[in-house]
Amino acid sequence: MRILEGSAARSALGKLIEQRSRGATRVEAAVRRIVRDVKVEGDVALRRYSKRFDNLPSNQPLRVSVNELRRAWKEVPKSFRDALRFAAKNIRQFAEWQKPNEWQREIVAGAMVGQIVRPLESVGCYVPAGRHSLPSTLLMTAIPAQVAGVGRIVVVSPRPTSETLAAAAMLGVKEFYGVGGAHAIAALAYGAKTVRPVDKIVGPGSTYVTAAKKLVSIDCSIDMLAGPTETLIYSECGNAAFIAADLVAQAEHDVAASALFVTTRRRLAEEVAREVEKQVDGNATAQRALKRNGLIFLARSRHEAFELLNAIAPEHVTVDDADDVDLIRNAGSIFVGNYSAQPIGDYCSGPSHVLPTAGSARWRGGLSVFDFVKVITVQKLSRKGVNSVANCAIALAEAEGLRGHAAAVRLRLGEKAYA
Numbered sequence: 001m002r003i004l005e006g007s008a009a010r011s012a013l014g015k016l017i018e019q020r021s022r023g024a025t026r027v028e029a030a031v032r033r034i035v036r037d038v039k040v041e042g043d044v045a046l047r048r049y050s051k052r053f054d055n056l057p058s059n060q061p062l063r064v065s066v067n068e069l070r071r072a073w074k075e076v077p078k079s080f081r082d083a084l085r086f087a088a089k090n091i092r093q094f095a096e097w098q099k100p101n102e103w104q105r106e107i108v109a110g111a112m113v114g115q116i117v118r119p120l121e122s123v124g125c126y127v128p129a130g131r132h133s134l135p136s137t138l139l140m141t142a143i144p145a146q147v148a149g150v151g152r153i154v155v156v157s158p159r160p161t162s163e164t165l166a167a168a169a170m171l172g173v174k175e176f177y178g179v180g181g182a183h184a185i186a187a188l189a190y191g192a193k194t195v196r197p198v199d200k201i202v203g204p205g206s207t208y209v210t211a212a213k214k215l216v217s218i219d220c221s222i223d224m225l226a227g228p229t230e231t232l233i234y235s236e237c238g239n240a241a242f243i244a245a246d247l248v249a250q251a252e253h254d255v256a257a258s259a260l261f262v263t264t265r266r267r268l269a270e271e272v273a274r275e276v277e278k279q280v281d282g283n284a285t286a287q288r289a290l291k292r293n294g295l296i297f298l299a300r301s302r303h304e305a306f307e308l309l310n311a312i313a314p315e316h317v318t319v320d321d322a323d324d325v326d327l328i329r330n331a332g333s334i335f336v337g338n339y340s341a342q343p344i345g346d347y348c349s350g351p352s353h354v355l356p357t358a359g360s361a362r363w364r365g366g367l368s369v370f371d372f373v374k375v376i377t378v379q380k381l382s383r384k385g386v387n388s389v390a391n392c393a394i395a396l397a398e399a400e401g402l403r404g405h406a407a408a409v410r411l412r413l414g415e416k417a418y419a
Contacts, residue, residue, distance in 0.1 A: 001247075001259075001261070001272070001273050001276050001277075001290060001294045001295060001296050002294075002295055002296065003266075003269050003270070003273060003296040003298055004295060004296065004297055004298065005297070005298035005299070005300070006300075009295075009297045009298070009299075009308075012295055013297070013308060013311070013312065016258060016260075016293060016295070016312070017311070017312065017359065020227060020228075020230075020258075020357070020358040020359065025211075026207070027207050027208055027211050028211050028214075028215070030182075030208075031182045031208055031211040031212050031215060032215060034049060034181075034182040034183050034186060034208075034212070035182060035183075035185070035186040035189075035212055035215050035216060037049075037183075037186075038183050038186035038187055038190065038192065039186060039189075039190045042191075042192035042193050043062075043192045043193040043194050045183065046062065046179065046183055046184075046186075046187050046192050046194070046195070047062065049179075049181065049182075049183035050062065050158075050178075050179045050183065053158070053180070053181050053183070054158040054159055054178070054179055054180055054181065055159065056178060056179065060178075062177050062178065062179055062194050062195070063175070063176065063177050063178075063194060064160065064165065064168075064176040064177065064178050066169075066174060068165065069165050069166075069168050069169035069173065069176060070169050072162040072163075072165035072166040072169060073165075073166045073169035073170060075162055075166075076162055076163055076166040080163060080166070081166070081170070083348075084135070084139070084166065084167055084170050085170070086348060087136065087139055087347055087348035088139055088143060088170065088171070090348055090349060090350040091139055091140060091143045091144070091348075091350055091352070092143050092146075092147060093350060094350030094351055095143060095144040095147035095148075095368070095369045096147055098144075098368050098369045098370065099117070099147060099148070099369050099373075100115075100117050100369075100370065100373065100375055101117070102114070102115060102116050102117050103115060104378065108385065108388040108389060109384055109385065109388050110381060110382040110383070110384030110385030110386070110387070110388055111379070111380075111381045111382075111385035111388055111389060112378075112379070112380045112381070112385075113377065113378070113379050113380075114377070114378045115375050115376065115377050115378065116375075116376050116378055117373050117374070117375055117376075118373065118374050118376060119148045119149035119150045119151070119372060119373050119374075120145075120148070120150050120199045120200055120372050120373065120374065121150070121151055121152065121199055122150065122151065122152035122153075122154065122196075122197075122198040122199050122200075123145050123150050123152075123153055123154070123198055123199065123200045123201070123202060123372060124154045124155075124156060124188035124198040124200070124201045124202070124203075125137075125138065125141035125142050125145070125153060125154065125155045125156070125202055125203050126141075126156055126157070126180070126184065126185065126188075126201065126202070126203030126204070126205050126209060127141070127155060127156070127157035127160070127164055127203060128157070128180075128203075128204060128205050128206070128209075129157050129158050129159050129160060129161065129164065129180060130158075130206055131254070131285070132253075133157075133159075133160070133161040133163060133164055134164075135161070135163045135164040135166070135167040136167075136346065136347050136353065137203055137204065137353070137354065138155060138157075138164060138167045138168060138171070138173075139167060139171070140352040140353050140354050140367065141202050141203045141352070141354060141367065142155065142168075142171050142173060143171065144352060144367065144368060144369045144371070144372055145202075145372045146171065147369050147372075148369050148372035148373045149372075149373075150372050152175070152198070153173060153175070154175045154176075154177070154188065154195070154198055155168055155173050155175065155176045155177070156176075156177045156179055156180060156184040156187075156188065157176075157177075157178065157179075157180055158178065158179060158180025158181060158184070159178065159180075160176070160178050177194070177195060180205070180209070181205075181206065181208050181209060181212075182208045182209065182211065182212035184209075185201060185205075185209055185212035185213055185216060186212060186216060188201050188216075188220070189201065189216035189219055189220035190216070190219070190220075197220065198220065199220070199221060200220065200221040200222065200223070200371070200372070201213060201216070201220060201221070201222050201223070202222070202223040202354065202367060202371060203223070203226075203354060204226035204354055205226070210225050210226060210227065213225060223354065223367055223371050224354075224356050224360055224364060224367075225358070225360065226354070226355075226356075226357055227256075227357040227358040228253070228254045228256035228257045228258070228357065229250050229251075229253040229254055229257040229258075229315060229316075229357070230250070230257065230258045230259075230260075230312075230314045230315040230316065230332075230357050230358075231246065231247060231250035231251075231257075231258070231259050231260065231314060231315065231316040231317075231318075231342060232260045232261075232262060232309055232312060232314035232316070232317050232318075233246060233247065233260070233261050233262070233317075233318040233319075234261075234262045234263065234305050234306070234309055234317070234318070234319050234320070234324065235261075235262075235263055235268065235318070235319070235320050236263060236264060236265055236268070236302075236320060237265075237268075237320055238268070238318075238320060238338055239338050240268060240271035240272045240274075240275045241275050241279075242338050242339075242341070243261060243272050243275070243318075244272050244275030244276040244278075244279050245275075245279060245341070246318060246341060246342045246343070247259040247261060247272075247276055247290070247294065248276060248279050248280050248283060248286045248290070249286075249341075249342060249343050250316060250342060251280070251283075251285070251286040251289035251290050251294060252283055252285045252286040252289070253285075253289075254285070254289065255285055255288040255289050255292065256289065256292070256293070257289040257293065258289070258293035258294070259289065259290055259293065259294045259295075260294075260295050260296075260297065260312070260314070261295075261296045261297070262296075262297045262299055262305045262308055262309065263296070263297075263298065263299065263305070264298070264299050264300065264301060264302060264305060266298060269296045269298050272296060273296055276290065276294070306324075306327045306328070309328065309330075309331075310328065310329045310330045312330075312359070313330035313331065313356075313359045313360070313361040313362045314330075314331060314332065314361065315331075315332040315333070315355045315356060315357045315361065316331075316332060316333055316335065316342050316345070316355070317331040317332075317333070317334050317335065318334075318335040318336075318340065318342060319334065319335075319336055320336075320337065321336060321337060322336055324336070330359075330361045330362045331361050332355030332356045332357070332361045332365065332366050333345055333351055333353075333355055333365075333366055351366060351368075352366050352367040352368060353366075354366060354367035355367070383412070386409070386412045386413065387413070390409050390410075390412070390413055393405070393406075393409045394406045394409050394410065397409070403418065
């Protein structure tokens with residue numbers, strides 16, 4: 001990994017930020033055709049694209065049967081079943097802690113306000129299966145939806161492995177389709193004979209999936225536009241081997257992944273660079289990613305280091321201690337200390353690993369139970385409550401020229417509608 005500082009570091013940072021969101025844009029024309037075809041032709045187009053991109057045989061159903069899911073659960077090793085159960089328990093507990101509460105309070109005399117929490121009726125969970133099959137993503141998307149109380153959870157995944165099918169079986173998923181890519185996103189958004197549409201689509205995927213989510217978001221809610229994996233580690237006193245290991249781990253997701261290390265300590269920067277070279281040997285994907293987007297920034301001060309961090313708004317962030325967390329404004333998920341290995345967060349510590357990328361951590365955090373619920377406000381006023389707020393409401397309505405608004409309040413006071 002190159003060690004950069006000063007103007008060279010800022011220039012490299014600018015280029016990195018500029019290129020992050022280009023991937024989905026490059027495939028939008030092709031994806032637009034796929035989405036349009038599925039929207040118009042339904043199952044015919046869905047099966048055509050599934051055969052072409054997912055290698056789905058013509059005689060194989062799009063939907064995976066519950067019996068096949070159960071069979072996969074029995075066939076996978078016990079050690080894997082135990083790992084799924086352990087991870088699911090932590091993810092479910094974290095989502096339970098996250099769930100927003102309902103409440104009601106008197107805001108002024110006679111006026112009660114509050115909120116109720118209602119789950120979405122249906123969601124589609126996209127589980128990637130490109131370079132690597134990711135059953136962990138099924139856990140990270142479906143479990144928060146279950147905790148939220150979503151009634152219908154649909155999973156789509158191209159060429160699903162036994163491990164992914166087993167994860168679905170463990171969670172009691174009933175609706176699973178062995179399709180992926182832009183055509184699966186279109187089917188979830190607009191429906192087909194085989195697949196009914198959903199209210200929201202969640203989960204990461206390829207550039208085709210991301211572009212499709214962007215296109216259908218006018219008609220169907222989505223969680224975020226997820227891009228290639230990002231990690232940024234800031235440290236002044238960390239273990240160089242641990243730091244390098246996390247950089248390599250996140251880089252192996254995708255050749256377009258970015259892995260950055262920021263420090264003010266030149267010696268630590270050099271140690272991390274050496275460790276990366278040692279640990280990345282034999283990991284072809286990580287080698288390509290680190291050659292392309294692997295950088296070490298030698299900052300002049302701690303203040304500059306956190307300016308860089310917040311400007312990048314990375315998906316994964318590791319810092320030395322809790323004091324550093326107070327300086328972070330933009331991040332998908334934060335890991336504190338030497339032993340908070342980022343891959344643990346990818347699998348089983350509890351928070352979802354579906355996280356904002358390409359700078360979107362500036363306006364949202366990772367996928368959570370909040371993505372699967374609606375917080376609906378409730379208001380109840382008595383005659384006394386109307387008297388408490390009427391003058392304010394009438395004054396604001398008249399200032400805006402909305403006479404009907406003012407009249408609706410005056411009538412509650414027993415006055416003429418139009419004074």
